[in-house]
Amino acid sequence: MTEMVPLHVAPPAAIEALLDAAFGQDRHQKTAYRLRSGSQPIEKLSFALLQDQQPIACIQCWAVGIGPARLLLVGPVAVHPDRQNEGHGSRLMTQMLSKAQEIGDPPMVMIGDAEYYGRFGFSAAATAGWEMPGPWERHRLLARNPAGHALPATGMLERADAL
Numbered sequence: 289m290t291e292m293v294p295l296h297v298a299p300p301a302a303i304e305a306l307l308d309a310a311f312g313q314d315r316h317q318k319t320a321y322r323l324r325s326g327s328q329p330i331e332k333l334s335f336a337l338l339q340d341q342q343p344i345a346c347i348q349c350w351a352v353g354i355g356p357a358r359l360l361l362v363g364p365v366a367v368h369p370d371r372q373n374e375g376h377g378s379r380l381m382t383q384m385l386s387k388a389q390e391i392g393d394p395p396m397v398m399i400g401d402a403e404y405y406g407r408f409g410f411s412a413a414a415t416a417g418w419e420m421p422g423p424w425e426r427h428r429l430l431a432r433n434p435a436g437h438a439l440p441a442t443g444m445l446e447r448a449d450a451l
């Protein structure tokens with residue numbers, strides 16, 4: 289039996305170990321980490337799935353900007369390698385999207401596989417002119433904006449203090 293809890297309820301060291309297991313210990317070199325550096329995850333949009341008090345999966349969301357627009361940076365979304373393809377990633381995404389809808393469905397950006405995140409409305413269509421503060425694979429820079437918020441066609445993604 290798994291339990292969805294706010295991310296801060298999960299032991300921080302266990303979340304770090306989960307992220308290492310899902311993404312490798314060199315994950316801090318990723319450009320997404322530069323975007324999140326110095327920020328805290330948005331509490332009401334960040335969750336963990338616990339089993340026997342231990343996190344088996346988690347999702348974190350952050351504020352970023354591009355020009356005057358503010359977006360939700362989604363990720364990392366991490367499921368422990370022993371527990372992948374059991375629906376945990378989908379459950380976390382669905383929970384986050386439901387809570388995001390309650391605050392006006394802000395535009396979202398993430399780095400991930402369109403083959404997976406497409407089912408949640410993400411695509412690389414809007415991000416062709418966006419830049420990142422470090423290396424990234426353009427086809428994996430995905431956005432989701434069902435509410436049609438104004439977004440620049442070009443610009444540099446950067447960290448932001450709030451949505």
Ligand SMILES: CC(C)(COP(=O)(O)OP(=O)(O)OC[C@H]1O[C@@H](n2cnc3c(N)ncnc32)[C@H](O)[C@@H]1OP(=O)(O)O)[C@@H](O)C(=O)NCCC(=O)NCCS
Nearest residue numbers: 310365366367372373374375376377378399400401403404
């Ligand atoms: C990517 C991730 C979040 C998906 O969560 P999950 O709980 O394993 O997946 P779910 O159970 O929700 O969904 C399973 C389905 O997604 C597909 N899927 C899983 N990861 C995928 C990926 N990276 N690309 C394409 N499809 C993927 C599975 O094949 C399965 O398809 P089906 O529904 O047709 O059978 C998780 O596997 C993970 O943390 N992976 C490690 C990090 C990683 O590799 N990230 C790469 C993408 S950012």
